[in-house]
Amino acid sequence: MNNGFWTVVGFTAKNKLRGKAFLVTTLIIAVIMSIGINLPYIISQFSGEGKATVVGYLDSTADKTSSQLFTPTRIADMLNKYYGAQEKPELKIVPIADAGSADANEKALKQAVSDDVIDGYLAFTPDPESGFPAVTYKSESLMESKVSQSLKTSLQAVKMDAVINGGGLSKELKALLTKPIELNTVQISTAAGAGSIDGQGKTTEQQGMDMATVYVIIFMLFMAIMISGQMIASEITAEKSSRVMEILITSVAPLKAMFGKILGMFLVVLLQLAVYVVVIVINMTLPQNADKLSEFGISLNEIDPVLLVYAVVFFLTGFFLFATLFAAVGSIVSRTEDLGQAVLPITMLSLAGFYICMFGGLNNPGSMLMKVSSFIPFFSPYAMVVRLGLSDPPLWQVWLSVLILLVTILIAGWLSAKIYRAGVLMYGKKPSMKELFKAMRAYR
Incomplete structure (x- = not known):
């Protein structure tokens, strides 16, 4: 990677961060999140909740x-x-x-x-x-x-x-x-699995914190994929429609331009997610919300560092897998009005993984559906995080899932690079598969 690559990274990040639409959208979402977190308290103040x-x-x-x-x-x-x-x-x-x-x-x-x-x-x-x-x-x-x-x-x-x-x-x-029965729950670990703490299982408080961590990671990954994917694809399509791409590729190789845009957008999304995390933490530490968290036994001190490390691994791999696909699709679309339909299949894949975990995995993380989804690259960033947080998958399954994801990213990156290199200079109507394949073969 030479200076051209980092020039694209810097240009992409700065261009997006300086945009008024990005700043306004980030601010609006932050305000909505603040209102949403404090909504039960706000409603209670006006509805008289808390009074007998x-x-x-x-x-x-x-x-x-x-x-x-x-x-x-x-x-x-x-x-x-x-x-x-x-x-x-x-x-x-x-x-x-x-x-x-x-x-x-x-x-x-x-x-x-x-x-x-x-x-x-x-x-x-x-x-x-x-x-x-x-x-x-x-x-x-x-x-x-x-x-x-x-x-x-x-x-x-x-x-x-x-x-x-x-x-x-x-x-x-x-x-x-009249004395109430005390019943405590502990997540046992039959082996020193990836989701356990020294193979001894987790207490009720640790389970509660893991559930909260899983929720946050799943939502953050989904938001990162949806936000960055659309931005990457629309950025490339906009450059094609304005003919900026013709000037860009004379200075930077197509592959460096593609991966530079992906990394630049990743930094932008990372900053945006950091803002949202800060907003969430600030709001959750307010007295009315901190009391509710303590009632459920949720404390930041109970975060499992092993789960956090694996969550970051699956977050990064999931992000770059979908980002390469969005970049490839954006390179073959010449008009921004056609972009929504073009990226719909990739969006549906991400939605499918999200919904599988939210409506099936959180209630039954050990189901066959979750186990199979853990090895499907488009679903595994969601599914394996849920299994790690709410069950105790064997270590070999976790690393096999990571390996499959990495191999898929390499294949998707190689394929996306060929599509990008062939598609960035194909203007007019959306190219057919035959035309695209012919252009890809010309760039061996």
Whole structure:
């Protein structure tokens, strides 16, 4: 590689970085990412999330004198004690005065909802068989899954607590019955595989961090391929359509021009991804997001360095494989309006690998589909990263996948170089396969 190659690299990178469209797009995406990361917090601030939902019930005087264990009033008292013990109570149970008749009571409860005194109310229907009344939650909202699930859990808890307290059990037995079961998960390693830590497996916290790392790497690779691929192809096509290519190849050999553009675009995309990573890190370290991460046991200290190294290897190999193909396609297209259709097959290959991992691999990384995809060069940069992060593939499979990728890159680079060398000076309509093959043979 002589100075001509580095001249192309520098020119490509500087030309793209100085473009207003690139800067504006990067800024817009960074802003969208910031909004997306903080969207749950923003919504919670305006929706009142985090405040206790106020639930009403009919405060009947007859319930207070009843000898039954589970009257609506007593259940409401137990629910208030249950939620009062929480650090941030999800619900607050409030009484609505008895209006004297069933119709009047229903009207009073609905009026309380209409006046925003309560968000909904509980209706109790006696159930002699179980001894515990059937409970219905009524509100204006179409779906109240969060409230209904909370009520279901709390009602089950207060029912069990009341039965235990009424059974004459000792405090020790009560504590034994109510103590929650602790279940920890550890990813074991039957061999010292590439995804394990000293062959000992991973803890729950490490698994959570690996899942987050896999998500980030997959999205970054997909974005890098889509952004750089389109930029490489459009840059070459634009130079052909403006006849700049004729001047360029008189100073720099076609192969150096192609690989110079690929490397130049890689540096641009790398800088762009670095900006996005910084934006993500800054937003995730904000107090409202840092607390959420700690709840899930996600910490940067738990990042597996082995996974990170392999992720970088597959990121680089995946990027350069698709970049060479995009450059080859861009060299045979003379008009930018035809570029979208020309690069569609390559785009679909990248999309296929992305979707296989997102909708199949993350839930079942050890499936046959993922194992086969690990050895298909166009899918393996995605698939093997998922397997490394979420399972424990044998070391030989990882390196075989890397070897296949490297061989494919060499073949794709050689083929793309011949296509590029033949296609950059072919103007007019898109050349047929016969014309392209004939031009490629002339450049042996």
